[in-house]
Amino acid sequence: MAEKYVYFFGDGKAEGKKEMKNELGGKGANLAEMTNIGMPVPPGFTISTNVCDLYYKNNRQYPKGLKEEVDENLKRVEKSTGMTFGDPDNPLLFSVRSGAAASMPGMMDTILNLGINEKVVEGIIKKSNNPRFAWDSYRRFIQMFSNVAMNCQHEDFEHVLDEAKKKKGVVNDTDLNADDLKAIVTEYKMVYKKQKGADFPDDPREQLWHAINAVFGSWMNDRAIAYRKIHDIKGLLGTAVNVQSMVFGNMGDSSATGVCFTRNPSTGDNHFYGEFLVNAQGEDVVAGIRTPQKMSLWESQNWANDNGISEDERKKKYPSLEEKMPDCYKQLCAVREKLEKYYKDMQDMEFTIQEGKLYMLQTRNGKRTGAAAVKIAVDMVEEGLIDKKTAVLRVEPMQLDQLLHPMFIPGQKRTVLAKGLNASPGASVGKAVFTAEEAEKMGEDGEKVILVRIETSPEDIKGMNAATGILTARGGATSHAAVVARQMGKPCVAGCGQIIIDYKKKEFKSPNGNIIKQGDWFSIDGTTGEVIKEKLETQDPQLAGDFGKFMKWIDEFIKMKVRANADKPKEAKLARELGAVGIGLCRTEHMFFEEDRILSMRKMIVAENESDRRKALAELQPIQKGDFVGIFKEMADCPVIIRLLDPPLHEFLPHEEKEQKELAKSLGVDVTVIQQKIHELHEFNPMLGLRGVRLTIVYPEIAEMQINAIVDAAIEVKKQGINVIPEIMIPLAGKKYELQLMIDLAKKIIDDKLKAANIDLHILLGTMIEVPRAALTADEIAQIADFFSFGTNDLTQMTCGFSRDDAGKFLKVYVDKNIYEKDPFQVLDQEGVGKLVDMAIKLGRTTNKNLEIGICGEHGGEPNTVKFCAKVGMNYVSCSPFRVPIAKLASAQFELEK
């Protein structure tokens, strides 16, 4: 039996079905399916992906018999529509589209109105009584076909159109009449001939085969090849070609076209939702020149109400489809119900009504907001449409982010001044301030402020805490501002290089010259990275209700746990509320910036000898202990990993001379002593300098103080009957013996203290894996470590050799040139850094079966990375509190996708 190349759909029966995506592509399979379940789909046929494969295997020759099959199917479409391809009296026109099994930008776009020529135009005019529509259809076809199928220069056609409008003194295409368009058609053909050296093809069949060639040709164009390479799309045969009879929504007042959703894609509400225009084509709905009308009377009245339109005016100018074409509306309602039950998901549909008859042109799963995704998933489970597993798989993890932060109430006027990095999500409104001190002062006075800085440093912590949002001109997604803002759950737009900040004038300027001065209200959207001129209204996140239900279902499937990065009791509490089952990273350095301790910290740093250092540390110890007591109490029954001091000491010293003088005064030394110390501590590459475990190897007394404080705190809380599970983490170790020195030190303190207090407590001692050397020798290190926590920020910096503070300069180019698909500081570079992580886990478990393994870098809350972590066998991921639900969803999805 000869192979089948072409699949017909029409008259309520299709040769394909939705399971045949591989053969027919996504679009073809869906058109077939809709036809089969009785939807009014304009008839047509799909040339299978197999033909594409054979075409390339056979040196761009089509298989024998294809032409005959196409001809045969053309006839079936003619029969079904009662029209004839190329017949001026009753012309059948086609749309031609590509469509592979995977969605793939870069392949050929749609060609509409195929089959038209001078004679056919006349026939259409006769039939439609609408010469403008006919000539405009022809004009559009020539332009589309020449460009898309024949590779003509787009600009030359645009030029003709522009000249015609200029000559007539009009601005819009719609202002051109039939004669104008007819003249343009003539000129277009001349352009074509000049470019291609041949007449524009008049023969509909010739047009059709050019279009089919173009679709198959587009499968191997550079963009499509690159797209498949980058997205690792393999194993596809090729693209299919969909040839479908045209229907027209612009054939008069009984015609219309629209787009609708089975549920509201913004809120998830179970109402029919959509827009249409009478006497219009699909592109007019999105062009925004006419105001689209609503589907249902209810929606239409709501809309009029919101926009201050009287019921009379609404009825007259913007009647709903329910009122305007009640029969079609009823049909559409039936389609809505049927498709949703059939596809078991919210559908996004396109329809056209031609002279009172409804046609369905497309259905697909609809895109939706995070709130809608959760609501629809929960509703559908409760309606019995889907099960919980399906519901959990229906929500994109990153979509949850929208639910966890304040949002701008939709529909407000917003002037975008500039766009930066969406560094920490959420909407923030406040008065502009330009120093941390002012932020703090105004914050204390109860004012809402946004802190605007070129970049932030650890000294700004208090000001950042007082602000409702943070805007910086420099720094990437893992800059200080971004990291701290995420930790605090505050919206942040970072690295917004478009604005020019003037500290002296206390103002910033946007690229178009808008100036925001100290005290001016403005808004930032940390979810989109936008800086907005207006003082917008916001709404708070809703963590109970559907979201709460959804998160409980997640817990049923999750295996790899999710902890949070939290430094303070308040953050620890929030983390638990958001579902964290432990703390994966409690940084101790942020603690040292608070008023009651920064002076002692600085004393310690400028100390000239161990004895003075120990004196300063003795002042810090009780304060540190207090911090840990607070956290341990919040995290009863949950593990808490506390990391010993990590950053270089110079970060704690003041940068401004004024503050240096204050410090000198309070220490009773000359300011030059402080400046000399700052000079001594200067490093060329602080990232690779004296920090992490290196600090406590050089100054073991710092580690001693911190370990003492941790153990004392644990004993105190335990004595109150609270179950405390502390783990001590040593950062930046690269060698077993380096870690050994610290572990020996810790063990001695722990053993002595627990013995003296007569308390039984097992404190795990582990290390971060963030230096490549540690990963490479993980088998050695695991012999003495109870746990590994991958610090993938630093591990990425060192493995790729990218300074996260500087890489902004070239990483954008790298992503643009497809060297990296995503910024490796946001999405873990699985192929490189991930290989090292995988290797380290395998090596580590060879020598320590019980090794507890997690990740605490910024990647720990990124869904793809979370799934990777589960795949390589981590025990947990840890991320900032607001990312915990996202990570949990990703972790659950990994189990369900396995």
Place this chain on the structure above:
Amino acid sequence: MAEKYVYFFGDGKAEGKKEMKNELGGKGANLAEMTNIGMPVPPGFTISTNVCDLYYKNNRQYPKGLKEEVDENLKRVEKSTGMTFGDPDNPLLFSVRSGAAASMPGMMDTILNLGINEKVVEGIIKKSNNPRFAWDSYRRFIQMFSNVAMNCQHEDFEHVLDEAKKKKGVVNDTDLNADDLKAIVTEYKMVYKKQKGADFPDDPREQLWHAINAVFGSWMNDRAIAYRKIHDIKGLLGTAVNVQSMVFGNMGDSSATGVCFTRNPSTGDNHFYGEFLVNAQGEDVVAGIRTPQKMSLWESQNWANDNGISEDERKKKYPSLEEKMPDCYKQLCAVREKLEKYYKDMQDMEFTIQEGKLYMLQTRNGKRTGAAAVKIAVDMVEEGLIDKKTAVLRVEPMQLDQLLHPMFIPGQKRTVLAKGLNASPGASVGKAVFTAEEAEKMGEDGEKVILVRIETSPEDIKGMNAATGILTARGGATSHAAVVARQMGKPCVAGCGQIIIDYKKKEFKSPNGNIIKQGDWFSIDGTTGEVIKEKLETQDPQLAGDFGKFMKWIDEFIKMKVRANADKPKEAKLARELGAVGIGLCRTEHMFFEEDRILSMRKMIVAENESDRRKALAELQPIQKGDFVGIFKEMADCPVIIRLLDPPLHEFLPHEEKEQKELAKSLGVDVTVIQQKIHELHEFNPMLGLRGVRLTIVYPEIAEMQINAIVDAAIEVKKQGINVIPEIMIPLAGKKYELQLMIDLAKKIIDDKLKAANIDLHILLGTMIEVPRAALTADEIAQIADFFSFGTNDLTQMTCGFSRDDAGKFLKVYVDKNIYEKDPFQVLDQEGVGKLVDMAIKLGRTTNKNLEIGICGEHGGEPNTVKFCAKVGMNYVSCSPFRVPIAKLASAQFELEK
């Protein structure tokens, strides 16, 4: 048969032999061997290492029968010497020493004079007629025994001695007489009793067993354990104990003691060489209080001549052994000849003459200078004593360094002002200058100058080139100054933190207050790191003669090749002369600092757009081409790897405002434009910033210019009939596709140019492996790379997370605490970085069998690393020209040691 624990030596026959190192330790085996070949060795016995093993296996109990064996051997020694252990009338005294199969500091030192007590002292006085000698022997024994064998506090004994001298008003021990010493003995015993709670042991046998216990105990002390751990010494049973009868060189005028070498250890000359003192003990020879006398008349006369001593005075005060004790001298000459023929190596011997009778106490292979090592090896081959393989194995690779650089003529008075890192070897003498400009100016005037800087930057290149040596206060062995100095072959002392440089006053100060001002003569020794006050005399290296012969032999055994890092024709020439077979790294960046091009380079950097950048590059291209033509000509028939631009662009911009203004003026822009550009280019961690391939990904036109220049140069040289083998190297790549973009660019240029010129030339295109990610994905990268060159400087920085510019602050502590045995920037960290190198080579060869692999980091000239590179299968190492002979020797030795 019962196991044998104790091995006797004496009376011309020993139970052991030199092959029994494992059982008897190095010392014991050598004493046995010397006895066997008829040397006059004082009799004694060795308790085997096996006893040590059993002692620890059996909870510190000795095996049954040991006591009896020791007693039996004591009797044999008594019989042989005719003296009796513990007999006051004819006392036999012993020395007790430890000695394992491997030399191991940290174990027990020698105890001399064992067997002495109040009664024995009296016997010695009677026999020797020298009460001071007898009491001093007793005093020394108590102090040594208490401290070494019984773990008493050393300080308390020193205190007694100091008090006695103070009381008597003298400074030296030698000023104390017999009565003083007798009184001290009494006090010593009180100290002992106070500390140990028991009387000092009088019984010689008790003393002996305490000493044996102490030796075995020292095998497991912390220092010895740590030493074995660090040096990876495994598989030894334990230490042996050598108990040997004492002989005394201080029994009057017919007694003497000395140290001698079979050849001159400084020059290698085949003359008997050594020193002795009449009526003295071993320690007196090294104490420096008396002037030692020479062995031979010839040597003695030379010495007197050099020191302005008349023949009369010499004969009277410093007669040679040849004159003073002609019989013993003749005996020693026979020993010299016999031992050297027997051991086939230059021997270092200790002897004692007791009342006219010669005793040999030790022989071992003698330490020697590099010059001596080469001369002795070459001479011995020519004398037929050893073969060439042995000769090649006899010289420590690093010893060659001494031969390759100017040296200070020995014997000059030198005041060491300070000590820094021995960053680039050789001796340098010059006037101090403190800026590169002054160095250049004075250099042009023909003055010899040493450039003294806190640290150097690429702007200082010309000044460094004009100087004879470089001294910096900051920076490690791979700092800019060090790397450039080695490259230039100029002596450099770097990171000399002890000196304080004052640029304003144009002077530097040493810790003891010496000040060297601008224009003052001084000297630096780059081989030792010393800064010397005097203007010393130097001598040039001798590369012909023995050295030349030796290097030829090396070529017979070498497999892994040695190339050189060279940037200029002059360096390339030197590299060939020193034996390099190619250039492994030609950096193009140093070229850009020269006067005729730095302005164009800076224009390129400050250009605002690609077109301006291309204009500036067009100026550079012919100059670059000229550079390459020069190098290709020098390196006819040899491969030359040229690396594309690597350092961050800001390195090329001027740091001083004056220069910035000049630049602004010559570019016709405002100085703020320059300053703004410098500000924009600033990076927090330049090491991990916009450099290497990242530069040419962002600005491909830079790579285009360089590749054009390389190919044009190759074509020009090839057309002259010279065989040119260029290879183009892309630095810092981390990902296959990143490299692909550059390789595609290069291939296009190469193909076009070669086609146009009708020239057949294969230009290899490869990459440096210096980012851990590249090593991890080496299989991917090798698919498109023709060669890998490991840049182990950067690879170490990123793998260990150490900034080489900053690590000085903590790496010293790390080495002190034994976390790293050696600075990983000097000796490759084989366990960590080396693991990655090994992995990358294996991965790379899985996808590209023909991959050419080398190393071009600073480690490429370090012998241990060179052997490692050979082990993991590299094709070549590349190092600075002066290290080429060292690397060649290490490479040859690797083959011979296999």
